[in-house]
Structure formats: structure tokens, C-alpha cells
Amino acid sequence: MTGIVGAIVEAWDELRIHKLRVLLALIGVACAVTAITSVTAVIAMLKQATQEQNDKQSGRQVTLMVSAYPMDQSAATPTTWDDAFTNLLDRYSITYASRDEWIQAPVRLPDGKRSVQVRTVDVDLGTIDRIVPAEGRWFAEVDESAYAPTLVVNKAFLTALGLPDLSTHPTVEVGDQAPVTASIIGVLNDDWPGADPAVMVLYDQYHRWIGDDGSGIRSGGAAPAAGTAAANMAMQVPTVYLWVPADQVHALKRQIAQDMQAATPGWQVDVQGNNHGDGGLGRATTYAGIGIGGLALLLGGLGLVNIALVTVRYRIREIGIRRSFGATSGRVFFGVLLESVVATFVAGLVGVTLAVAIIKNIPVDTLFGGGIQDMPPFPVSAAVIGMLCATAVGALAGVIPASVAVRVKVIDAIRY
Amino acid sequence: MSLLELTDVTRSVRLPDDRMLHILRGVTVSVGAGEHVAVVGRSGTGKSTLLNILGLLDAPTTGEYLLEGVPIGRLSNGTRTRRRGRDFGFVFQQFNLLPGRTALENVTAPLLYARGKQFWNRTRLAQQMLERVGLGDRVDTMPDKLSGGEQQRVAIARALVRGPRVILADEPTGALDVETGGAVMDLLDEIASQTGAALVTITHDLAVAARAERQYRLADGVLVPIQLDAQTDWVGDVPTLVADRSGATERRLLEPGPRLPENGLLA
Numbered sequence: 001m002t003g004i005v006g007a008i009v010e011a012w013d014e015l016r017i018h019k020l021r022v023l024l025a026l027i028g029v030a031c032a033v034t035a036i037t038s039v040t041a042v043i044a045m046l047k048q049a050t051q052e053q054n055d056k057q058s059g060r061q062v063t064l065m066v067s068a069y070p071m072d073q074s075a076a077t078p079t080t081w082d083d084a085f086t087n088l089l090d091r092y093s094i095t096y097a098s099r100d101e102w103i104q105a106p107v108r109l110p111d112g113k114r115s116v117q118v119r120t121v122d123v124d125l126g127t128i129d130r131i132v133p134a135e136g137r138w139f140a141e142v143d144e145s146a147y148a149p150t151l152v153v154n155k156a157f158l159t160a161l162g163l164p165d166l167s168t169h170p171t172v173e174v175g176d177q178a179p180v181t182a183s184i185i186g187v188l189n190d191d192w193p194g195a196d197p198a199v200m201v202l203y204d205q206y207h208r209w210i211g212d213d214g215s216g217i218r219s220g221g222a223a224p225a226a227g228t229a230a231a232n233m234a235m236q237v238p239t240v241y242l243w244v245p246a247d248q249v250h251a252l253k254r255q256i257a258q259d260m261q262a263a264t265p266g267w268q269v270d271v272q273g274n275n276h277g278d279g280g281l282g283r284a285t286t287y288a289g290i291g292i293g294g295l296a297l298l299l300g301g302l303g304l305v306n307i308a309l310v311t312v313r314y315r316i317r318e319i320g321i322r323r324s325f326g327a328t329s330g331r332v333f334f335g336v337l338l339e340s341v342v343a344t345f346v347a348g349l350v351g352v353t354l355a356v357a358i359i360k361n362i363p364v365d366t367l368f369g370g371g372i373q374d375m376p377p378f379p380v381s382a383a384v385i386g387m388l389c390a391t392a393v394g395a396l397a398g399v400i401p402a403s404v405a406v407r408v409k410v411i412d413a414i415r416y
Numbered sequence: 417m418s419l420l421e422l423t424d425v426t427r428s429v430r431l432p433d434d435r436m437l438h439i440l441r442g443v444t445v446s447v448g449a450g451e452h453v454a455v456v457g458r459s460g461t462g463k464s465t466l467l468n469i470l471g472l473l474d475a476p477t478t479g480e481y482l483l484e485g486v487p488i489g490r491l492s493n494g495t496r497t498r499r500r501g502r503d504f505g506f507v508f509q510q511f512n513l514l515p516g517r518t519a520l521e522n523v524t525a526p527l528l529y530a531r532g533k534q535f536w537n538r539t540r541l542a543q544q545m546l547e548r549v550g551l552g553d554r555v556d557t558m559p560d561k562l563s564g565g566e567q568q569r570v571a572i573a574r575a576l577v578r579g580p581r582v583i584l585a586d587e588p589t590g591a592l593d594v595e596t597g598g599a600v601m602d603l604l605d606e607i608a609s610q611t612g613a614a615l616v617t618i619t620h621d622l623a624v625a626a627r628a629e630r631q632y633r634l635a636d637g638v639l640v641p642i643q644l645d646a647q648t649d650w651v652g653d654v655p656t657l658v659a660d661r662s663g664a665t666e667r668r669l670l671e672p673g674p675r676l677p678e679n680g681l682l683a
Contacts, residue, residue: 002535006528017516321512324473325526326501328494410473411464414512 007331011338015346018311025307026347029390032300033351034358036293037386041359043289044379052130058274059128059241060096062249065274066240066260068267075266081237084263088256094242098125099203101238105210107199108173109160116157117196118174120203120238128243136166136186139202143185149174149205152186157197174199180209203238237264249273293389301393308340308401319405320413333402340398341391348390352383417485418446419581419614420470425479426637427465439465441637443479449581452608452615454628456642461634463618464586470616471584472500501529505575505613507604509587511567513559519546519570520555523577530578545573549603565596569603576607583608585617589624601627 015022107116126138143150173179257271356378427440439462457463468474481488513522527538549569589597608615625631626644633642
């Protein structure tokens with residue numbers, strides 16, 4: 001116990017006394033650790049940003065997309081698709097799932113009635129696609145049972161309404177013959193500049209209040225004439241998104257395809273996952289980052305070895321004197337090694353702190369082209385890697401001077 | 417039983433041209449607890465080698481060295497090193513204080529290799545020892561701000577702080593003027609006798625050697641007992657001593673020559 005404490009005290013004293021030398025030796029290591037930690041952190045954030053971007057486009061990993069198409073014109077519109085969807089969730093205990101249907105529906109805007117793109121979805125799509133409204137809120141379970149449809153619109157829609165924001169709690173009439181008044185509860189950013197007005201509404205709400213064809217028939221409107229475009233639009237079923245565990249994707253894909261096929265005779269059911277891998281780019285970035293950090297650390301370590309070797313030469317007499325005090329060769333070796341390790345550990349702390357300060361003070365998320373929803377805290381792994389690298393470099397850089405120190409001949413050293 | 421006992425010890429090294437250099441030849445000497453023994457001899461006669469062997473910094477080529485009756489050959493390297501730290505205190509001619517450390521830190525340094533209470537109370541023990549050598553008010557002073565005498569006193573405090581059984585002093589007054597050297601030797605003698613530690617002094621200075629209870633001369637690796645009279649003259653088989661400061665003493669020390677003048681102590 002006293003041996004270990006003594007060695008640490010000795011190493012610390014050595015560092016304290018040779019502050020300038022230590023500082024010079026460690027600037028390189030601290031910079032290297034800052035580099036490797038920052039790069040690791042940025043890579044982690046980049047991965048997160050990329051992941052979130054992917055999630056927004058194709059759902060979280062792994063989201064299965066179930067879609068169905070009529071095999072020929074005579075195929076009847078399935079009536080049990082929604083029931084099959086509900087059964088699916090129960091059977092496979094799927095927590096997050098959403099239907100997704102793209103429809104054109106008439107909406108009354110200040111410049112008159114316009115056909116607007118309507119997406120009917122379930123509440124869980126917000127989680128699956130990481131949807132974060134720019135203003136207001138996303139749908140909640142309570143909206144399912146509301147007595148009027150609620151809408152989440154894009155900014156273009158709000159602009160078309162002539163409104164700057166949701167402060168007036170706006171409503172809008174949706175439907176043709178028997179329009180329904182719907183409240184706007186959230187606003188999303190436009191998908192691209194100059195996007196057309198678009199609306200999202202809960203699937204069940206839409207079909208309860210407005211109707212499959214967007215006529216508002218369920219609330220008293222008339223059905224569209226057979227053979228019209230509106231009638232043909234009914235020849236579709238909503239795509240179903242299911243967020244499932246990655247390790248069960250293969251089995252679930254097959255079973256779900258069978259189950260849904262049974263509910264849609266004459267239709268072709270496709271089940272696709274979005275687990276296409278993160279591609280070579282992600283791996284390449286990681287390797288490049290590790291390479292750069294490793295190189296920086298190597299250079300820092302070489303500087304450290306260099307200065308440590310010179311220092312040991314300078315300290316030969318002192319080492320001899322310590323041997324006369326009863327310092328064993330193990331203790332001398334450990335002492336010199338520990339000095340290096342303690343020094344690089346401190347340099348590592350400084351480097352990691354610098355890296356945290358840098359990462360926290362530059363708008364990393366905006367650099368990645370948009371806000372990161374789950375902005376990862378400074379990755380612990382990056383800090384740990386930085387500290388481990390620093391300590392390992394210290395140990396490696398300490399072995400050489402420590403071996404030299406042990407070989408010092410006590411008698412010669414004292415007379416040095 | 418003697419504290420240290422060398423019997424027929426030799427120490428030889430092989431030179432680069434493959435010849436053997438015999439530094440010590442059949443040295444036999446014993447040192448008891450609390451004894452003060454001095455070894456005189458000119459440079460290159462093997463004094464420091466003898467001291468290094470006594471202090472477990474070096475090992476005999478042949479012969480036996482008993483440390484409290486135990487042959488040191490039986491002790492492992494680690495044990496020898498630990499016993500060196502525990503049982504021996506070294507005082508060097510050039511003080512060998514650790515640079516960049518205060519007087520207190522220098523005296524604390526050996527206690528970093530101690531165990532138990534000595535380790536945990538190291539600062540207090542070092543402080544007490546510095547007070548004992550009269551440097552209680554200079555604890556935070558760096559060695560380069562201390563005079564030669566003060567530096568040697570710090571070195572003595574450092575040699576004694578672990579309470580060694582033996583103090584090995586290699587030319588302890590070699591870098592000091594006569595007066596300061598005398599004061600340092602007074603201190604060394606006093607503390608050694610107070611703590612009961614044996615004191616082995618190696619010196620060129622016959623006045624310093626004369627303080628010891630027993631004196632030896634080392635010439636060509638052979639250790640011969642001599643007798644010095646500290647007050648006036650010295651006699652024995654070392655034939656001469658001069659009183660000048662020209663350095664002639666060292667040259668003549670081992671050569672036959674006229675007897676000393678009556679006042680003949682070395683400066």
C-alpha cells in the first residue's frame with residue numbers, strides 16, 4: 001500500500017517540480033487527445049445525425065413497410081386490411097406501427113376550395129419517423145377520439161391560409177359536399193422550398209369524418225360517381241409501417257407477408273425493411289477519424305518519449321541517490337513509468353476537457369445540415385477512448401525511459 | 417556479534433583490455449553498533465568501493481560480508497535494497513541533494529520508501545530532523561540558496577531521518593572549508609552517538625579521521641589499521657602528515673617521510 005502511494009506521490013512530485021518540461025512534453029499529447037476525442041465525438045454525432053436523417057426518410061431501424069397492389073383491375077378493394085393490421089399488432093406485440101395513405105382532398109382556403117395532398121397516418125408515425133413539428137404539436141392518442149379531425153400541416157399550407165403561426169388556433173374546412181371543420185394543431189417544416197400545401201390527419205379520424213374519397217360523405221355528403229378519379233382512388237390500401245426489433249426482421253417479414261396476403265385476395269403484398277446498412281461511407285468516416293486521431297497520438301507520444309529519454313539522462317544522478325535510499329529497481333521502473341502515465345493522464349483530462357469545450361461551443365448539429373433531434377450528449381465513449389489512448393501512450397512512452405532508468409548503475413550515478 | 421563484518425573481501429573488475437583490476441584485496445574489518453570508524457587513503461585506492469560494499473550498493477567478488485551475522489549473498493536483490501534504505505544512511509561529498517526540492521522535501525525523500533508510520537508521518541519526521549540539525553527555519557529553502565555547510569546538514573538530516581543503524585559518510589567535509597567541515601563533523605558525531613548509529617567515514621582529511629575511535633588506511637586495496645592522535649600528532653604505520661595546504665598531504669600520505677611537525681593537523 002505504502003509502496004503504491006509512495007510511487008504515486010513521487011511521480012506527482014516529479015511532475016510538480018518539472019512543470020515546464022512536463023508541460024512541453026504534454027502539449028503534444030493533450031492536442032492529440034483533443035483531436036482523437038473530438039473526432040470520435042464528431043463521428044458519433046455524425047452517425048446520429050445520419051441515422052436520424054435516415055429515420056426521418058424511411059423510419060427507424062428496422063421499420064418494415066407493408067404495401068399491397070391489386071393484381072388486376074377485377075381485384076376487389078380489401079375490406080379487412082384494417083382489421084388485419086390491428087391483429088398484426090396484437091399477434092406480434094408490435095408497439096409502434098402506423099398506416100400511411102396519400103389522398104387528395106378538397107380544402108377551403110381563402111382563395112377558394114383547393115385539392116390538397118392529405119396524408120392519413122397513425123399517432124406512432126411521429127415516433128417512427130422522428131417527426132418534430134416546427135410549431136404546435138404532433139398527434140396524441142387523445143386526438144383519435146376527438147369530435148373533430150385535427151390536422152398537422154406544413155408551412156406552405158399555413159401560408160396558403162394567410163396565417164403566420166398557430167396563435168389564433170386556426171381551423172379549416174376539409175371535404176367536398178359536406179365539409180368538416182378541422183383544427184390545426186401542429187406545423188411541420190416544408191420538405192423542400194416551394195413545397196405545395198400538405199396536410200396530415202389521423203387515419204381513423206379521416207375515414208370517420210371525411211371518407212375514403214375525401215368527399216365528407218360520412219358527415220352527410222354524396223358519394224362520388226362510379227368510375228371517376230375519386231372513386232378509383234379508393235382502389236388502394238394504406239401502406240403499413242411497423243417498427244420491429246432488428247434481430248427478428250427476417251422471420252417477421254415472412255410471417256407478416258403471409259398474414260396480410262390472406263386479408264387481400266387478388267392483391268400482391270410486399271414487405272420491405274429499411275435495414276440496408278449504413279453503407280461504406282459511415283465505416284470509411286470512422287476509419288479516417290481513427291486514423292487521424294491515431295496519427296496525432298503517435299506524434300504526441302513520440303514527442304513524449306523523446307523528452308522523457310532526455311529527462312532520464314538528466315536524472316541519472318537523482319535516480320542513483322534514490323537507489324541509495326532503498327528504491328528497488330521495480331520501484332524505479334514503476335516510478336518513471338508512473339510519471340509518464342500520471343502526466344499523460346492529466347494531459348488526457350485536459351485534452352478531453354478541451355474537446356468537450358470545442359464540441360459544445362461549435363454548432364455541430366447545424367453543420368450536419370439540420371437539427372439533431374436526439375442530440376447525443378458528448379459521447380462517453382469518446383472521452384473514455386481519449387483517456388485510454390492518453391494513458392496507453394503514457395505507459396508505452398514511459399517503458400523506454402523506465403528501462404533506461406533501471407539500468408543506471410547506482411555507484412556511477414551517484415558520482416555522475 | 418558485529419553489525420557489519422567483512423572477512424577477506426576482494427573486489428575485482430575486468431578492464432576493457434581483459435586485464436583484471438583488483439580494487440580490494442582481502443579486506444577484513446568489522447564495525448559494531450554505535451562505533452565510529454574512519455578509513456583514509458588517497459584517491460583510487462578503493463575507499464569508495466569499500467563504502468559501496470558496506471552500504472550494499474556493490475557486492476564483493478570473493479570473501480564474506482555478514483550484516484548482523486547474515487551473509488548478504490543470501491539476501492535477494494530486493495531485500496538488500498530495502499535493507500539499504502532502512503539500515504544505512506549515506507552522506508556524500510557533493511551533498512547530492514535532489515535539485516528543485518526544498519530542504520524539507522529532500523529530507524522527506526527517503527521516507528517515501530519507508531513503510532507504516534514512517535511513511536505516513538514523513539513530513540513531520542523530516543521537519544523534526546531538520547530542526548535537530550539546526551535548520552528548522554530553512555525547511556522551505558531550495559538547496560541552491562543554502563550554504564555548503566547548510567547543504568551538508570540537510571544531507572545529514574536526510575541520511576538520518578529513517579533512523580539508520582549505520583551512517584556511511586564519503587568525504588563528508590570534502591567540499592567544505594575547515595571551520596564548516598569541523599562543525600558538520602561535530603554534528604555528525606553528535607547525532608550518530610545520540611541515535612546509536614555506527615558511523616563509517618571515508619576521508620582524505622586526517623583531522624576528520626582522527627575523530628573516529630578506530631582508523632584504517634586503505635592502500636592498493638589493502639586495509640590496514642592505524643592510529644591517529646587528534647590533538648597533536650598521529651602515529652602508526654602511516655608514516656607522514658604535513659600541515660600545509662598545498663595538497664602535499666594527499667601525495668605524501670602513503671609515502672615514507674619525515675614525522676609531522678608538532679602542530680601538524682591538516683587544514
